[in-house]
Amino acid sequence: MSGINRRKFLKLAGTLGALGLAACTTAPRKGSKAKVVIVGGGYGGSTAAKYLKLFNPLLDVTLVEKMKHYYSCAGSNEVISGWHDLDWLLRSRDGLQTKLGVKLVKAKAVEIDPQNRLVILKDGSELPYDRLVLSPGVDMRFDAIDGYDLKTSKFIPHAWKAGKQTTLLLNQLRAMRNGGVVIITAPASPYRCPPGPYERASLIANYLKQTKPRSKIIIIDAKTQFSKQELFLKGWQDLYPGMIEWISSAKEGQIDHINPTKLLVVTEFNSHRADVLNVIPPQKAGWLARKTELADHTRWCPVDPHSFESTLIPNIHIIGDACIATPMPKSAFSANSQAKICAAAIVDLLNDRQPGPPSLINHCYSFLAPDYAISINGVYEYSGTERQLVATAGGVTPMNADRQLEAKFAKSWRDNISADSFGG
Ligand SMILES: Cc1cc2nc3c(=O)[nH]c(=O)nc-3n(C[C@H](O)[C@H](O)[C@H](O)COP(=O)(O)OP(=O)(O)OC[C@H]3O[C@@H](n4cnc5c(N)ncnc54)[C@H](O)[C@@H]3O)c2cc1C
Known part of the structure; x- marks a missing residue:
């Protein structure tokens, strides 16, 4: 099907869907037979791939990432300051494949067909999914x-x-x-x-x-x-x-x-x-999410934080910077925390179980000098009535706290989040 014909077809399928005449041909696969595709192999997407496999090793999990090398933004201010080389920011996802059996696909996802549950790659190939996770990060406005x-x-x-x-x-x-x-x-x-x-x-x-x-x-x-x-x-x-x-x-x-x-x-x-x-x-949610009309007027993607499923299109979950998870900040820590909740919820939903109420955390460190850091943290619970998160605890480094100790915590946090997120 040519690109133009495909677009016309998708438009028609969308119209049918809006009329309640969804053109989807196959029923979603369940349990361990299901296919989960993840687009975006940064902090959110890589963590989701890892935890889906940990929660159910039999799941068919594919991670699509367009860039050959992932440079972590977390830590990049230290590179600008000259403390490390750029390569220090490189994160490898190889462990996701070798240790956990995640299929890694290096390609740009150019289209999503929600009716037929397909991700279309730049070379025209199609990846079918039962559940799709998007963690495409941000675009500059x-x-x-x-x-x-x-x-x-x-x-x-x-x-x-x-x-x-x-x-x-x-x-x-x-x-x-x-x-x-x-x-x-x-x-x-x-x-x-x-x-x-x-x-x-x-x-x-x-x-x-x-x-x-x-x-x-x-x-x-x-x-x-x-x-x-x-x-x-x-x-x-x-x-x-x-x-x-x-x-x-x-x-x-x-x-x-x-x-x-x-x-x-x-x-x-x-x-x-x-x-x-x-x-x-x-900034705004990454291009693919906006193109698929998963973003609202704010340019970010509304989700139900119970499972991080889009409130606009079913079977698609959005995590990380691209989603609206207010009052959580857009951080690598938040993306990692959301990915775990999302992975657990997907495994539940694929087994016809209702996911339990989520509890998420964020802890953001900032360096002011190599031996001087400060931090802010928060705990977030689900408010069922409002279908959104509320902060239930949190705080910042006390004024009289030891900044050198915070710097030690910051360094070990960075090592831990990298290992946890990228399958190390
Ligand atoms: C200067 C700076 C310092 C920071 N420091 C910290 C910190 O100390 N602590 C902290 O917690 N957070 C920090 N962050 C924030 C953190 O980097 C982001 O919140 C985090 O990367 C969000 O993860 P994500 O998965 O949403 O997006 P990303 O990590 O950006 O990953 C998105 C991935 O999706 C891929 N992608 C996008 N579209 C497609 C497509 N169509 N097909 C295939 N692949 C696609 C991209 O190539 C990218 O690899 C910092 C950010 C900056 C800018």
Whole structure:
């Protein structure tokens, strides 16, 4: 079937579905005979593949990932600071195949046919599924800030996806003069890794303090407050006095536009010139989820957090940054936690059992220096009446806590989450 014919066919099938005349040919397979396909082999998708196999080793589990190499965003601020090489961020999924029997497919998924429960790959091949898990991460909203688009991002990095973008920002910081100004723009919520921009400012300051101490960092924020704010502000005062300036939108309003040739950020009431400009634009659910109409008007995907099944299309589960799991933040820890709940729920649903009420956790560490870290954590339970999550416990590093100990915890968390998520 040609691409155009397929599209017409899918449209027709969608219309039939809306009329209650679903064209699906086969009934879903049950129990161990079922096929689960996962698209996206980052923190969410890889964890889901692993735990599906752990919960039922007989399940047919296929993980589709378009990129040959996965560079972890978690840890990428440390690479920018020069503590590690880029390759330190590489995560291998080989263990998922060799130890657990997950089928790994390196391909871009270009279409989902929910009526016939098929994932269509770029080469035209089709993967049938009984349950589909999507963890496609985020896309940048290149239409959100006047003057900043995909083309501009090739020389004004966002570095909000690790890899080439991380190296671009790192190289610009290395080339910057002593006394230069680094500007980071931080988006409004929700976005990937709420404390990330402030950790980045801290670790750039850590690098500049040692190499170009007359330099300055300005954060131009679309928000009026941010994650772990008190702790960051205290840390900046203690470690990098006078080096980091945070500008709230209450002071300067929102960004009006960016002048990419002059590296100028123009806000409603002021303008700032950068030597190195790092624009972190607003974000949205990954392309495939939006294309399949799994995202709502917010550009994120509504799910029932009981099983992370889409509230818009049945048999498709969305986890990680792409889903709406408020009040959980969009983090690797959240994606990992959601993947386990989703995997357990899928195994239950395939066996005609009702999944139990979920309990999820998140714990986000941020480094301010190699031996100085802070964290925030939360526990989330399911509220059946509202079909959403509520925070039932949580907190941040106490002001008088040992930051060196937190840094040790942060390092071991990173090793553990990588091993847990990628089948190591
Ligand atoms: C600077 C920074 C620092 C961070 N630090 C932390 C931290 O300390 N702690 C923490 O918990 N979180 C941190 N995060 C957040 C964390 O990286 C993300 O929340 C996490 O990666 C989300 O996992 P995911 O599975 O939703 O998406 P991703 O990990 O982005 O994985 C999505 C995958 O899907 C693939 N994909 C997408 N579309 C397709 C398709 N059509 N076909 C095939 N494959 C596809 C992509 O190639 C990608 O590999 C940080 C993020 C940033 C930017």
